[in-house]
Each structure stands twice: as C-alpha cells, then as structure tokens.
Amino acid sequence: MSWILFIKFANSKKTYIQMRKEKLFSGKTLAILSGGGDTPAINSSIEQVRNRASMLGYKVYGIRKGWKGLLGDGDIVDLTHQPYKGLYGGTALLSSRTNPFSKEPNSEDRVSQIMQNIERYKIDVLVTIGGDDTNGAAKRLYEQEGIPVIGFPKTIDNDLRTQTIHHYNGKEIEAVINPGFPSAALGMMEFTNRLRTTTESHSRIMVVEFMGRDAGWLTGSSLFGGAEIALIPEVHMTRERKEFFFEHVKETYLRSRKKSLIIAVSEGVRWYNDKTEHLEMVYASSEVDEFGHPQFGGISGVVAAEISRKTGLDARSQISGYYARSGDCSEYDRKLTSALADKVVDLLLREEYGKMPVIKNVVKYKELEEYNTSCVDMGAIGNRDLPSDYYDENSFRFNDAYADFLSNIVEKPIVSRFDIDFPIVIPK
Numbered sequence: 001m002s003w004i005l006f007i008k009f010a011n012s013k014k015t016y017i018q019m020r021k022e023k024l025f026s027g028k029t030l031a032i033l034s035g036g037g038d039t040p041a042i043n044s045s046i047e048q049v050r051n052r053a054s055m056l057g058y059k060v061y062g063i064r065k066g067w068k069g070l071l072g073d074g075d076i077v078d079l080t081h082q083p084y085k086g087l088y089g090g091t092a093l094l095s096s097r098t099n100p101f102s103k104e105p106n107s108e109d110r111v112s113q114i115m116q117n118i119e120r121y122k123i124d125v126l127v128t129i130g131g132d133d134t135n136g137a138a139k140r141l142y143e144q145e146g147i148p149v150i151g152f153p154k155t156i157d158n159d160l161r162t163q164t165i166h167h168y169n170g171k172e173i174e175a176v177i178n179p180g181f182p183s184a185a186l187g188m189m190e191f192t193n194r195l196r197t198t199t200e201s202h203s204r205i206m207v208v209e210f211m212g213r214d215a216g217w218l219t220g221s222s223l224f225g226g227a228e229i230a231l232i233p234e235v236h237m238t239r240e241r242k243e244f245f246f247e248h249v250k251e252t253y254l255r256s257r258k259k260s261l262i263i264a265v266s267e268g269v270r271w272y273n274d275k276t277e278h279l280e281m282v283y284a285s286s287e288v289d290e291f292g293h294p295q296f297g298g299i300s301g302v303v304a305a306e307i308s309r310k311t312g313l314d315a316r317s318q319i320s321g322y323y324a325r326s327g328d329c330s331e332y333d334r335k336l337t338s339a340l341a342d343k344v345v346d347l348l349l350r351e352e353y354g355k356m357p358v359i360k361n362v363v364k365y366k367e368l369e370e371y372n373t374s375c376v377d378m379g380a381i382g383n384r385d386l387p388s389d390y391y392d393e394n395s396f397r398f399n400d401a402y403a404d405f406l407s408n409i410v411e412k413p414i415v416s417r418f419d420i421d422f423p424i425v426i427p428k
C-alpha cells in the first residue's frame, strides 16, 4: 500500500469511527407498524426502513398488530439489531384493522391510550405501513396530537392514490404503484395461467374472482395470465350491459380455438340482480370491519351460474381470494420498497412529517431508484379507481395501455401451448 493510500484509508477510517459515535439520531426511537390486509412486500418494507433508520442512529421498535399494539399496555418489540427476513411475505409485525378513531362502544379513549404509549415507550417517530385507512388515521394523529408520522404505502388492491405518472403514447395517465401490488399481480397472473389447462380440458368457461375491493387494478393482471374477458367494479353490470355481455361471452367462446374461455371478475363488481331489479355486490359476510369495509366474496359463482343459464355453456367459478396476498416478495417489490425507504431517510433528515413516499413515474425495475420518488401529503391520499384509459368497455377487456403499464411491473409469462389438431379417424 502506498503512503498516500494508507493516509487516505486511515482518514476515512477515522471519519467512519467518528460518524459511528456521532450518529445523527442516536438516543431517538423510531417505531414501525403495519395495518390492514397483509401483502408480500410488508416485511421487505419493514426491513428496509429498519436498516436505514438504524444507520441514522435510531433505535427501531416494531409495534405489533397495527394500531392495536399501541392500546392497553402496548405490544412492542425491539427490531434494532435483530435478524430480519425481508423477502418472506406477510408481516412479522402482524396486522389488524384496528381503527384509532373507531366509533365502537368503549373505544372512545383509544387516542389517549396511543398517546400514553407513545410517551411510555419514548417513540419519537412513527412509520405507518398501510393503505388509506392506516395512513389516514396516522395523519389525523399527526395533526390532532402532534405525533411525527411518516406513511409508507402498501396494498395489493393498488388503489391507494400515489400520483404515479404513466407515460403512454404521448399521454400522461395518472396511475398507481403500491408495494404489494407487483407481487400480487405476479401471483395472480400465474394463478390465471395455470387454470388454462383444466379449463381447456373440459371445454369450459372459468370465471375467476380477484380481490381488489372497489378497484379493478389487480384483476388486470389476469390479462397476462390469458383471461380474455374481465369485469371490473368501475364499470357497472346493468341489465342492458349484462345482455350484451352474455352475447359477447358466447361469441368469444365459440371463436376460441380450444372452445374454452377464462373470465376475470373483480370481487367488488356491481351486478344487476334480475329478481330484486337492483345493482348489487356479493358479500361473504354481513360483518363490516372497524373502517366500515364489507367482506366481499362470491360474485364469480353468481356470474358463472348466469352464464350457464343464459348461454347454455358449461361455466364454473374459482375464487382466488387470499392467494393474491400470499407468498414471497417479488424482485420488483423488493426494489420498490428499497427506493421508497431511501425517501423515508430523506424525510427523516429533513424532519418532514405527515407525508408518504411514492414512485413518481411508472418505470421498469432498473429505474426504481430514489431519484424517481416523491412525496404526497398523507391527508390527501384517498383512493384511485382504475382509470378509464386502461379498460375497453365494449370488448370487456383490459387494453394495450394497461398491458404497457403492467409490462413495467411484471414480465409477461411465456405461455406454453398444446395446439395440435390430431387427424380424425373415420371407421372403414
């Protein structure tokens, strides 16, 4: 080693040791919670925020079961120097749909319980990983009680407004990209694709139900899985549209090479009920959660039964349900959560609270970097339906603009086909 290099090395080492001693936020505590439905990218978000916050000198706590972990005596674990498996799906901090502002009986004092625990555990900053409900509540606590909060997006439904711009054919479409959606879209694309073999073998119509609540973003991933028709909550299935739909289904089925068809249906589709003469949604239960959300489930069965009745074709239904939320974090989600965690560092350094990092533009994997992030005010997040630019109402299909959006996030699978026409044997 030359002398110059040695001196440089010694200096940089000294600086590093000094830096370690004088960490910017040493003595401070940052706590992370995850609320609402889990996604495959939450552990990745927790790990990446934890790693960066530790580097800044924070002690990092995990609050278990969302807001519930700040009620009563609190349910809090220390994440600071613990191993963490960010690629493992779900959330190791557990989740709940606890609403700090719930109107349920005996829940009036939740905010004061939260405030007491914030003080007892000496939490200086709170990072809330969630959708509109979790982050909306966090923002309210920030404004009302002064808790410094930073939001972190997550949802497989992809309906949390991130103001992410999709540049397509000279147009700027206001799209959305939330951590969790890329992994879920990948899983659902594969799920739909797998169903082709059984559907083909029975010359059937398969109606596949997708999670996503009131938005059709996730249902769109069926496009790369081979679904030719899709129904989304944004376009209501009125009596007239239903008639047109049945005709379209029959025609598409008869035109298909294998006499089979996959139809993707969002769980939140509004479907005209011939008996009640109303547009209705199908629920799995009459219960609602603390944020007033009902539990969807079963529309695919209703649609399949009516297709069979109206067209005489053999139709079956398959609810994909929690499959969309299951499994490991995808590569895209890993890098997305990393870029957003870098933006959290920026917010921490600036001490800017009440904000949530988002991806600025719809980009491919390699451009998922901090320079491509920005922030939105947590009070103004709200939900974003699927833009009409992505769906063609006449053909009941996600269009090329959506295919372009999706191709940034997941790779279109190479679909294997078995299209041989065996020669027919005629008895002599």
Ligand code: F6P
Pocket: 037, 155, 156, 157, 211, 212, 213, 267, 295, 296, 325
């Ligand atoms: O919001 C995410 C989501 O998975 C929705 O798509 C679905 O309707 C809902 O959560 C199901 O929630 P739960 O886990 O409470 O059944």
